[in-house]
Amino acid sequence: HAAFRAGLVVCPLSPLYKQNELSYALKKANVKALLLPGCESKQSSINDFHGVFQKSELDEIKKNLKHLILIDGNNSIPNFQGFEVHFFDKLLENDGNLSEEAKNSVTSDDPAALFFTSGTTGKPKGALISHYHMSNNMKFALAKGLSLNGPVSVPLPLFHAFAGIGASVYPIKHYRPIVLNNFWFNIKSTVESIVKYNCVEFWGVPTMVFNLCEYIEATNTKIDSLQKILMGGSPVYESLIKKVKRLIPSIKELSIAYGSTEFGSFVTQTGINDSEEIALKTVGQVADHVSLKIVDPITKKIVKIGEQGEIWVKGYCRMLGYYEDEEKTREVIDQSGWYNMGDLGVLDENGYLKIIGRTKEMIIRGGINLFPKEIEDVINTHPNVAEAYVCGVPSEKLGEEVCAW
Structure with missing residues (x-):
């Protein structure tokens, strides 16, 4: 600060x-x-x-x-x-x-932070985030959720936007303490700090929530203070939601969020009144003061409700650009200020967004477009599968073949 x-x-x-x-x-x-x-x-x-x-x-x-x-x-x-x-x-x-x-x-439009992206398509790029972005992100992003008072447990790394923006700004905007656990994620110290400080909220990726449930079950630890869990960063499966409800009965809201480093912590989020089915099949509705559209990957025209396409977003929390990299910035931000999330999705008639997969992960098998996440979702329904991963591999006959493990 x-x-x-x-x-x-x-x-x-x-x-x-x-x-x-x-x-x-x-x-x-x-x-x-x-x-x-x-x-x-x-x-x-x-x-x-x-x-x-x-x-x-x-x-x-x-x-x-x-x-x-x-x-x-x-x-x-x-x-x-x-x-x-x-x-x-x-x-x-x-x-x-x-x-x-x-x-x-210092003005609101000046850069406040630079977060490096994962670099899955080359060297990491530095996303510049403005003061205006950071000060408003936590104000609007969690507006649809349960309004609570009390400490928030955030065992996430601060070099990721999820915690880097959230843990930096949220305490100031909402007058609530943030509990940062240890130098690195450790489930034992995380649970101990939740109990010690009576945390009412927990932020993490699904893997962390899975570890939280496993530890509670193995040690028979009681966590009665937690009322809300906010998850993002990867898909959430039905088995995890059921495990949370069984092991932490005090939970009143299990919220799923979707976002990116370049567009702040949250683009969409499920709300307290959303059903379990919505939390499983979608990533919620668009955040306040954010615009979202689904476009055809080729024509860039907006598709009809229920049709899949590229996810583009626009709003106050878009990055200023990639630091000293105008070429890469222009690849993801168009002349009207819309940002390409790099994901494929479907928007339903009620405004709920379903993620189909990464644009660059699409598998073209014999001329048919296949999306890894859809295949993973089917495999993950098998009772003996903990988690599946699907990708495309070269095929002389089909161009690409599906590989799953």
């Missing part, structure tokens, strides 16, 4: 980055200051930036990076030549006052 107030652009990085990944991110984002664990830090088990940084391409990085801020450790100065080294606890002793010039220099 101090960085936002000072007009600095925050760029969260994965603690799992290795040498080449960290070097790429620091150079791509033109990072000026890097916060990293200090000597003998407790974080070293999952965040070895201290060691990785020393092996990185320092000559290239030094062109922009000038300051290293050590978060913790034993306060000994590491052998980092050519950088100004600061200790975080010493910076906290500053009075925190900003000059009037700094206070007045």
